[in-house]
Amino acid sequence: MDRPKVYVTRQIPEEGLALLRRVAEVEVNPVDAPVSRNELLKIVADCEGVIGLLTERIDAEFFDAAPKLKGYANYAVGFDNIDVPEATRRSMPVSNTPDVLTNATAECAWALLFAVARQVIPADRLMRSGEWPGWGPLQFIGGDVSGKTLGIVGAGRIGTAMARMSRGFNMPVLYTSSSNRRNEVLESELNARLVSFEELLEASDYISLHTPLNPGTKHLFGADAFVRMKPTACIINTGRGPVIDEQALLHALKTGEIAGAGLDVYENEPALTPGLAELENVVLLPHIGSGTASARADMAVLAARNLIAMLEGRKPETCLNPEIYD
Structure with missing residues (x-):
């Protein structure tokens, strides 16, 4: 019996590839860069399965190009x-990888928060320059x-984990919910408060973004939002780049x-808005939120x-359109 052909659009940890190779013929993009759109559509023409990244657009054109x-x-x-x-209209199952990267991404948010708050990057730069004159008050x-006060925009899995990590710092926690649904974990453990978006902007000292990207959250943080924030406040984004108007x-x-x-994460990733890189009051990471050995391996598996x-x-564990199996 012929084994199904699977294409993986970028190299992922071997733990996942080894599983796939047990049941399928696996081709992996050998270059550490996104495959072009035209090349991708050609490759998937005879594939029965594809594992891809956020850099691939999975739409009607993609499905049309992959009849198998x-x-x-x-x-x-x-x-x-x-x-x-x-995908649902075509009864085509699609999935994602939640849960396994929750703590890694929440920890990355904290790394950014501290780096921004304590000017870690410019201080490190001065030390490496050899020009530090010695301690000064x-x-x-x-x-x-x-x-x-910590404000959480998007109190789902990662937002909840990030907030729970604040306990050692005795931070009051505010959070928003697009559905106005209460987060019982945060309220019971941290005495967190569900507030309006406007109140969160005005009262928070640190705002951490974990909301998904959709038409309602694109450019959620624009000029009007920044005017409402405290002049001493910092914003942290490990969620989706276009939530911020850069x-x-x-x-x-x-x-x-x-x-x-x-x-x-960035609005036009991997491109960076001109001018951001020159500022001393912004810390820029290359989308490493899930970048721990265990998280990346668990994502692959x-x-x-x-x-x-x-x-x-069979229905996948984390199916995005489970209704097609009903």
Whole structure:
């Protein structure tokens, strides 16, 4: 019996590839860069399964180019690159990789928060330059963290984990919910408060973004939002880049409307808005939120298990359109 053909659009940890190779013929993009759109559409023409990243657009054109396809697995928790309604219309299962990267991404948010608050990057740069003159009482004065108010925009898995990590710093926690649904974990453990978006902007010292990207959250943080924030506040984004209007952020950082920003994701990734890199009050990471050995390996295994289930006609563990199996 012929084994199904599977294409993986980027090299992922071997733990996932080894699982796939047990049941399928696996081809992996050998280059550490996104495959071009035209090349991708040619490659998937005879594939029964694909594992891809957020850089691939999975839409009607993609499905049309892959007549043998039995399923698509996203190697990511986000899935705004997938036209889920179109997949559902075609009864095509699609999946993502939630849960396994929750703590890694929450920890990355904290790394950004501290780096911004305590001016870690410019201080490190000065030390490496060999020009540090010695300790001075006015050098690199940053912001306090303990006792300051933490605002969580998007209190799902990662937002909840990030907030729970604040306990050691005795931070009051505010959170928003697009559905106005209470987060019982945060309220019972941290005495967190569900507030309006406007109140969160005005009261928070640190705002951490974990909301998914959709039409309602694109540019949620624009000029109006930054004006409402405290001039001493910092914004952290390990969620989805286009939630922030980067031109508005650039203006807010330059003019002192807010004190700082820590970004792991970008509006036009991998491109960076001109001017951000020159600012001392922003920390920029290359989308490493899930970048721990265990998280990346677990993502690969989950994506592989999902795809294997699809190939075998079973519902994947983290299916984005489970209704097609009803």
